[in-house]
Amino acid sequence: MGKLSIIPGLSELWRLTKGDDRVGVAVVDGRVGAGHPAFAGSGLASVEGVWPSDGATGAKAAHGTSVAGVLFGQHDGPVPGVAPGCRKVSVPAFSDRWARTSQLDLARGIELALDEGVHVINISGGQLASAEEAEDPLARAVRRCKESNVLVVAAAGNDGCFCDHVPAALPSVLAVGALDDEGRPLPSSNWGPGNTRQGILAPGQNIPVPVPGGGVALQTGTSLAAPVVSGVAALLLSLQLRDGREPDPRAIGELLMTTADPCDLGDADACARFLNGKLNITKAVTTVTSNETDVSVAHSQAEPVSPIPETATGRPEQAVPSCDCGCDQAPAAAATVPTAQAALQAPTDPAAAPATTPAAGSAAVTLSSPAPAPVPSPAPAPPPAPTPPPQATSTVTTSSDDPARVPAQRLAYAQGVLGYDFATEARRDSFKQLMAPVEVGGAHVPANPYDPNHMVAHLRENPSESSALIWTLNLDLTPIYAIEPNGGYTVGVYERLVDFLSRQLECDDGANFVDRVSIPGKLPGRTVKLFSGQEVPVVEVELKRGLYGWSVTSLANAVAEAGAAGAKKGNPSADTLRAAVAEFLTRVYYDLRNFGATSRDRALNFAATNAVQARDTLAQALSQGLALQDIDVEKSPFARPDSDCWDVKLRFFDPENSRRAKRVYRFTVDVKDVMPVTVGDIRSWPES
Structure with missing residues (x-):
């Protein structure tokens, strides 16, 4: 490919927009070397304070730097990226301090990215497994993205087999396979049933990327194809903002699926690897900018016709481990299902020899192509003053190669x-x-x-x-x-x-x-x-x-007894209140379990711990014959100076009358300090 500018339709899209800093894109990957000239003046920020700041010198950091370069490289630098004008967030979930990254850490990274208010999350990594075999925290994090209308773009993997890769195979994720310079699927690009169901192909051969030391190299694999798609999605969202519309990330993901070009190779074996087609930027731009077509219509259609289905249909073929041998045939036998601590690898092209061989115990194979040596970077032009991202919080700091930098608490x-x-x-x-x-x-x-x-x-x-x-x-x-x-x-x-x-x-x-x-x-x-x-x-x-420390039973009993002591005529009995409180606590722990690291999750967990607040809410609702339908947490409009207030919202319905209006109860939790605290009184209103 040589240069991103020769991807059909991309130069024309750049003439319309190079990105809007109101559109946030997160790279969940290795630590990005923000000191590279490709990122000069980019305003790249990094989520800190969860993992160690291990610098940007190892194999995983090099991978993260390459992926971020494809997305965010400034156009006056040595590696022009796809969406240099968007808000840029690095989430260093892959670390060179340990050989393998668990699905748990990847889930933690996704949730942290989501907490930063981004619209697109790029994941150029994963593990060989079908969607059904993904661990619960990872599947739950992806579902949260869907509920928050955030597009997750993930690499399909480079094992060259009919196999799935999570998170790419998870429902609502846009999987991306790689094309070679001739427009054919790379032999190393996976084409499992999950990828075929919700994936597209994008250029992924000989992509220019920044490498440690300030140089540039050409690399190959689905890890580079994924940020191409993520960048195009971010630019389309920028066009929606330019036209005065609300950005709709999941609708853009569906649009990229529906506008993809079908296989035109005339070869059944080759077309089997073609997923749902290859990226067509021109068609997607035409749809977004057309006065007659609103891309948000696709997002509101009935779910069965959605190009990215909400649930997996049919169990994909049993996942197998990466052969790391460049094989391009379907595996002959299935392997053991990965355990909870099974590793996540940065997808690579097994057919391409790495520029350097990582030491034993380091990340899997790097993505560099076999032939070219790094190209020296020209001296960059003086960078423009970076524009601070409007949604950045105190937990995001500007990236730096200085490992001694003190992250936000x-x-x-x-x-x-x-x-x-x-x-x-x-x-x-x-x-x-x-x-x-x-x-x-x-x-x-x-x-x-x-x-x-x-x-x-x-x-x-x-x-x-x-x-x-x-x-x-x-x-x-x-x-x-x-x-x-x-x-x-x-x-x-x-x-x-x-x-x-x-x-x-x-x-x-x-x-x-x-x-x-x-x-x-x-x-x-x-x-x-x-x-x-x-x-x-x-x-x-x-x-x-x-x-x-508590048990659901003992806490429900205590809350019910306290509620019964001050009960008024018509209020629910202690047994009814006890059962309702127990249901609330159990749902928070099992249905909504989380890491408790984001503001949203801290508010939710405190609501479960401080069950007295929930008791009052449940007592009011139960006295009206209502039952708990769902629990949600939203940023609160009720805030005080220098606070971080979130509203825990309990929605109730009448199980005996579906036409009756639902009732919402809402109370506010301030999570600014180590110990959260409730603020104000419970608020309630009917909801149609």
Whole structure:
């Protein structure tokens, strides 16, 4: 391809717009080397404070820099990108500090990008798996994007097989395969059933990208085709804004599908790899700019005719692991389904030899093409003064290659189950040797450090040993944070953690049983490696305030009893209120479970913890014969100076009369501080 400008229709689109800074695009990838001349004056921002700032020198950082260059490269620099005028956000979810990136980390990156108010999220990475095999946090993060009308564009993968790649294969994601310079699918580009259902092809061979050290190289693969599509989508959204319309990202994604050119190769085998067609920029621009056609019409059509279906239809062929051998035939046998800690790889073109071979344990293969050497970058023209993005928050900072840069402080208010980890065999064995024997059936046997009962007994006898454990917060069985007490009240926090661990072991109908804990704290941007090899972010807990443990049953009972004590005639009974509160708490934890790192999720989790507020709401609704339909969180118009207020909105319906108006109850939570707080009174209104 050589230059993006020769992609049919792109130069004409650039004459209409090079992007609007009101349109946000996020690159969820490796850390971007913002010091490269391609990004001079671009205003590129980076989401910080969750993962370590490990610099922009490794293989994954080089990959992130390449992908961001295709999207954001300034036109007065050495690598002109597709959408240089849009708001640019880097989410460094892939790190060179660890060899593999989990689906959990990718889900965390998507949610952080979503929290920054972007319209398009580009993911040039993934894992070989069908949509049904995607882990719940990743599938949930993608669904949140759909609900928020954010377009997710993901690379189809470069394994050269009839196989799917998540998140590309997930419903509502626009999957992108790669074309060669002749307009044919690259042999390495995947063409699984999920990709075929919701994917298109875009140029992906010999794409100019920025490389570490300030140079330029030509690289090949679906990782480069995806940002081409993401950039075109961002430019089309910019055209909608130019014409005075609201940007509609998902409708633009559907439009790119419907305007794609079908296979014209006359070869059944080749056309099988063609997905839904190849990108046609001219047709898409004509549709968006036509006075007779409004692209938003496509978005409002009935779901069955949507080019990007809402649910997967039919189970794709069993996913197989990457052969990393350049194979281009369908696999002969299926492989084991990836586990929760299975790796996500940056998609690459196995047929293209990398410019450099990464060290053992680093990211998978890089995307550079086999032949050309890096082209020296010319000295850039003096950059224009960057325009600060209008939607940027205090949690986004300008990218830098300086690893010593101090990121903005992020907060967390998360719910889950308490656990512990040893990190190493040596630490585990040290506990085993120090723990006193336990009596079993009249005989004394060595204590088992993996038995929480034995561990609780040991920690109560030796409180200082609590600091030698890695305390974890888990969603189901998956650790999402390492809890690290910090500050002057460290001892009290450790005592509270030991108490929670003990109470999790009691009978589930006991008064002291705990099946859930809430953890308020700060994310310092560090990670801890667990015994399994998984790396999880650290959450620092400085105070016991807000460190709660409860069970759904006991909390529902307490709320119901408090509500019944002040009940008026016609109010629901204690049993009815108890059941409603239990349903609310369970839905927050299971249906809406989250990382508690975004403002939205912190408000939701606090609403579940502070169930008294929900009790009043539920009591009012139940007294009118209504039932809880859904729970939502929106940015609140009710705010005070220097606050971060969100409204938790509970919507109720009449289960016996579908024609009756729904009722909405709304209360406000300010999450500006480590410990959220409710603001004002409950507000309520009917809704048709």
